[in-house]
Amino acid sequence: MEIDFSEICYLKNPSSNTLKADYRQFLLSLYGPTVIDITNKESDDWYVITTLLHGNEPSGFIALHQWLSQKKKQNHINFRFIICSVEAANSTPLFSKRFLNEGLDINRCFNHVETSGYYLRANIIEHAVKAVNPKLVIDMHNTSGSSPAFCVSAHMDKQHLKLASFFCENLILSHITLGALMEINIDCPVITLECGGCNDIQANQVAFEAITTLANGVDLTSSHKQTIKVIHHPMRLQLAKDVSLAFGVEDQGNDGVTIISNIEQFNYGKCHAGQILGWLDSDGLKNLVLLDEYKQNVIDDYFYFEDSRLIAACDFQIFMATRQSQIAKSDCLLYITA
Ligand SMILES: [Zn+2]
Secondary structure, three states: OOOOOOOOOOEEEHHHHHOOOOHHHHHHOOOOOOOEEEOOOOOOOOOEEEOOOOOOOHHHHHHHHHHHHHHOOOOOOEEEEEOOOOOHHHHHOOOOEEEEEEOOOOHHHHOOOOOOHHHHHHHHHHHHHHHOOOOOEEEEEEOOOOOOOOOEOOOOHHHHHHHOOOOOEEEEEEOOOOOOOOHOOOOOOOOEEEEEEOHHHHHHHHHHHHHHHHOOOOOOOOOOOOOOOEEOOEEEEEEEEOOOOOEEEEOOOOOEEEEEOOOOHHHOOOEEEOOOOEEEEHHHOOOOOEOOOOOEHHHHHEEEEEEEEEEOOOOOEEEEOOOHHHHHOOOOOEEEEE
């Protein structure tokens, strides 16, 4: 598919004809990144919601379509929704590709020196975000595996904490620079809302409630306390270069890394020291890399290798563990926080 990376489409207060009968038809009617402005004459304030940066993470888009179709009114704000990786989401089967086979993960292309292809598209999306001088930006995603909802932010200040507390109970404070949209320099709070796994029924509801909450207006200055647990210093567990990956329930003597089949279960709770998380070939921990926020490999601090088993060396929390091999290989197996 030939992609025009400089293209972005604008819709303003779309009618029900434009929105089609359901979100699938609506998606099929789009052909590239699309900005939808829902204006409110009584206000100059804008909230920006981005979604579908990853084509296989539909909850934000489904919720947005539902909210627009119900023609709910928003209070004293204007909304700018930006639907990003339309081509990836649109390729068959719908919502199955994080990005196109020959493409790049656009949520790794922001704040980059490159200015062509997907980097150009990231620049154009960033420009569309900043153009309305928003009061806040929410980037909606689904986790690759089944998971409760949580927020991720690069900043820990009152406004970010307050904003996250409207949507979920946990905020991961991350200083890892990946080229994600939430890392752009902008003078307002920006958070990523991970609504839960795309097959988790509640994830669409989380996204819809987030839009409804925002539509009622959120006061980030009020001292009214909402609790949120802040989780610091996430680290990414990745395969070392050219290491093969399998999932299984026992040691099958595979080359490279075998991760336990029920790894996604750990997204819901703590992983305790001594827990077996998989099996490794004779190269042991050399098969894996655990990068902290200084990009140091700290794999030996958190795991050990014994009788071909990969074992947790201390208690930690696991996030975003996935059984989707392609994502586990190309992005990371999971995140951990101490
Ligand atoms: Zn995502």
